[in-house]
Amino acid sequence: MKKSTLFTAGLSTLAVAVLAGCAGNSSSNLPSNAELDAMALKMEQSSFHDKGIVKVKEALTLDDTLRACDAAAVAGHPLDPATAKKLEAENLKAIQWPTDGKYLGDWKSGEKIAQSGRGRTWNDKADAANGGNCYNCHQIDPKEISYGTIGPSLYHYGKLRGVTDPNSPQAQEVVKYTWGKIWNAKAYNACSNMPRAGYKGILTQKQVADIMALLLDPKSPVNQ
Amino acid sequence: MTVHKLAAAAAALGLIAATTVAIAQKTSTEAIEEYREMLQDGNPADLYEMKGEELWKKARGPKNASLEKCDLGLGAGVTKGVFVQLPRYFADTNQVQDLESRLVTCMSTLQGIDPKEVINGQWGKGERANATALATWVAAQSKGMQFHLPQSQPQERIAYEMGKRAFFQSGGSHDFSCATCHGEEGKRIRLQDLPNLTKNPGDGIGFAAWPAYRVSNGQMWTMQHRLNDCYRQQRFPEPTYGSAITIALGVYMGVNAQGAKSAVPTIKR
Amino acid sequence: MGDPMRIRAQAKDGNVLVRILMSHEMESGQRKDASGKIVPAWWIQEVTAKLNDKQVFSCEWGPAVSKNPFLEFTVKGGKAGDKVSVSWKDSKGDTRTDEATVS
Numbered sequence: 001m002k003k004s005t006l007f008t009a010g011l012s013t014l015a016v017a018v019l020a021g022c023a024g025n026s027s028s029n030l031p032s033n034a035e036l037d038a039m040a041l042k043m044e045q046s047s048f049h050d051k052g053i054v055k056v057k058e059a060l061t062l063d064d065t066l067r068a069c070d071a072a073a074v075a076g077h078p079l080d081p082a083t084a085k086k087l088e089a090e091n092l093k094a095i096q097w098p099t100d101g102k103y104l105g106d107w108k109s110g111e112k113i114a115q116s117g118r119g120r121t122w123n124d125k126a127d128a129a130n131g132g133n134c135y136n137c138h139q140i141d142p143k144e145i146s147y148g149t150i151g152p153s154l155y156h157y158g159k160l161r162g163v164t165d166p167n168s169p170q171a172q173e174v175v176k177y178t179w180g181k182i183w184n185a186k187a188y189n190a191c192s193n194m195p196r197a198g199y200k201g202i203l204t205q206k207q208v209a210d211i212m213a214l215l216l217d218p219k220s221p222v223n224q
Numbered sequence: 225m226t227v228h229k230l231a232a233a234a235a236a237l238g239l240i241a242a243t244t245v246a247i248a249q250k251t252s253t254e255a256i257e258e259y260r261e262m263l264q265d266g267n268p269a270d271l272y273e274m275k276g277e278e279l280w281k282k283a284r285g286p287k288n289a290s291l292e293k294c295d296l297g298l299g300a301g302v303t304k305g306v307f308v309q310l311p312r313y314f315a316d317t318n319q320v321q322d323l324e325s326r327l328v329t330c331m332s333t334l335q336g337i338d339p340k341e342v343i344n345g346q347w348g349k350g351e352r353a354n355a356t357a358l359a360t361w362v363a364a365q366s367k368g369m370q371f372h373l374p375q376s377q378p379q380e381r382i383a384y385e386m387g388k389r390a391f392f393q394s395g396g397s398h399d400f401s402c403a404t405c406h407g408e409e410g411k412r413i414r415l416q417d418l419p420n421l422t423k424n425p426g427d428g429i430g431f432a433a434w435p436a437y438r439v440s441n442g443q444m445w446t447m448q449h450r451l452n453d454c455y456r457q458q459r460f461p462e463p464t465y466g467s468a469i470t471i472a473l474g475v476y477m478g479v480n481a482q483g484a485k486s487a488v489p490t491i492k493r
Numbered sequence: 494m495g496d497p498m499r500i501r502a503q504a505k506d507g508n509v510l511v512r513i514l515m516s517h518e519m520e521s522g523q524r525k526d527a528s529g530k531i532v533p534a535w536w537i538q539e540v541t542a543k544l545n546d547k548q549v550f551s552c553e554w555g556p557a558v559s560k561n562p563f564l565e566f567t568v569k570g571g572k573a574g575d576k577v578s579v580s581w582k583d584s585k586g587d588t589r590t591d592e593a594t595v596s
Contacts, residue, residue, distance in 0.1 A: 029378045029381075030378065030381055030382060030385065031382070036382070036385045036386070036389065037389065039382075039386065040385075040386050040389035040390060040393070043386055043390070043468045043469055043472065044390065044393060044469055046467070046468065047463055047464060047467035047468050047469035047470070048455075048460065048461040048462060048463055048464070048467075048469070049461060049462055049464055050461055050462075051461055051462035054396070054459065054460065054461045054462075055461065056461045059395050059396045059397070059459065059460055059461050060395050060460075060461070062394065062395075066394040066395075066399060069394070070392050070393055070394055070401065073392040073401075073403060073407070074388060074389055074392045120396070120397045120398070120459045121456050121457065121459055122456055122461065122462055123456065133398070135414060136413050136414055137413070145252050145415075146252075146414045146415050147414065147415075148411070148412055148413045148414050149410075149411050149412050150404070150405065150408075150411045150412075150413060150418075186399075193404045195397070195398035195399055195400070196399060200397045200398070200399070201397070202397055202398065
């Protein structure tokens with residue numbers, strides 16, 4: 001994609017749009033919100049260029065969920081419950097459950113995946129294994145003091161939910177919810193800050209199963 | 225030394241209990257703060273300031289001219305106070321421009337240096353490195369002053385609205401927007417505190433802290449560089465240097481930070 | 494001639510506190526660049542300092558000293574108005590000398 005220089009693109013185009021006639025606007029002399037929204041999308045498209053494995057076309061295309069949540073955030077209010085429910089249902093339908101029926105893998109691998117922030121940036125390679133980025137936002141194993149607070153603490157995740165045997169029928173609801181949440185977080189909270197690890201192809205089924213074990217295996221350090 | 229002072233104070237006030245608290249273990253964030261304070265003395269940003277001042281005064285480029293006639297918003301050659309009023313609208317380019325893009329304009333019009341040398345350049349090299357040194361020196365001239373970006377021109381107010389929309393724009397494989405990390409109070413990523421940039425985060429924080437020297441990679445980072453790396457970690461494609469979205473975000477953050485005092489140049493992990 | 498140093502020298506209680514920020518890459522010779530090639534070693538090997546015309550400090554550095562080194566030391570005797578002169582020499586033979594007045 002052609003790189004836009006300061007003199008050909010940028011806000012000069014927007015300035016021209018303003019100066020070219022804002023008949024019917026309020027005294028603030030600004031375009032309408034709808035016009036501003038359209039200008040912002042154009043500005044975004046022209047301000048970026050492909051680099052490494054990241055392509056403008058893929059990366060900057062909004063789906064219904066993101067479009068609705070972003071608009072609500074700009075307007076400064078939460079998304080209305082009806083739209084949120086509809087979007088959650090759409091995201092729930094998109095969840096891939098484990099094809100081999102195994103919800104839990106190995107928690108030691110899960111810890112490594114949770115620690116790793118690799119993958120999908122313009123510096124990363126397409127074929128490398130991606131990380132889950134989990135510790136950036138969550139406390140998980142308490143031995144790790146370098147944890148973020150953007151998401152809730154996951155310490156004692158399984159223990160707090162009374163999961164003593166992840167294979168038991170009693171644990172199935174929690175197990176399914178946890179898999180679903182990791183696979184597509186927006187299935188349970190339309191405007192969640194959490195990436196959709198499975199749905200967006202960041203993590204494989206095996207990797208998700210390993211993180212599941214980190215959270216739900218009674219032997220995991222998370223549940224000690 | 226600190227323990228003695230605290231013990232003396234505690235004894236003077238008869239609060240013996242305070243002494244035990246003083247000897248209590250440091251938390252990890254306290255230890256990191258202490259390390260960061262030690263680094264303040266001898267901030268290598270000083271070296272970039274010195275270089276920037278030299279570049280401002282030196283006759284360079286095909287036109288063999290200095291930058292001493294460059295207008296950064298308060299008239300030709302004025303460098304004090306400009307940083308806390310940028311980005312702003314410039315009539316000669318008919319654009320809202322930030323510090324870095326305005327320096328590139330001046331390097332081009334006054335010195336004949338091709339903007340592509342900066343825009344298509346690499347961090348820490350060539351003319352882009354020169355732009356960083358210049359930005360560091362100019363920004364340092366406003367240290368301690370309060371941000372008050374102008375919003376009198378329609379283009380400036382539009383830029384604010386663009387910046388706000390950009391701030392909440394999700395994208396990339398991880399659906400991240402600026403707001404994912406910088407939209408709430410009191411959050412941190414790993415052990416790095418995150419300022420809430422939807423409002424004034426306080427003196428010397430957020431927009432008021434860049435350009436900054438980053439110890440971890442021994443580099444001087446301007447706001448253009450900071451935004452570039454944010455977008456990289458957000459799994460976005462690369463923003464073009466000085467592009468509209470980077471300037472719009474500067475307007476959004478700068479206007480939100482109205483009244484905050486600039487601490488630039490700062491030192492970061 | 495390398496890039497300028499920033500020198501601060503303060504007189505206090507009969508001593509002079511000297512603080513120097515040097516501009517230098519200080520490559521250890523152990524780092525690899527993006528293509529996997531070793532970045533060649535290049536560091537300040539010797540630093541000396543004079544108070545007026547008398548040498549009061551010298552040190553030899555190696556690959557353990559990091560980029561843009563910050564050096565601080567106290568000189569006994571010395572008062573405001575004295576001249577501090579600092580020089581370094583690196584592994585490529587480049588040198589730099591800067592001066593400051595004790596405040």
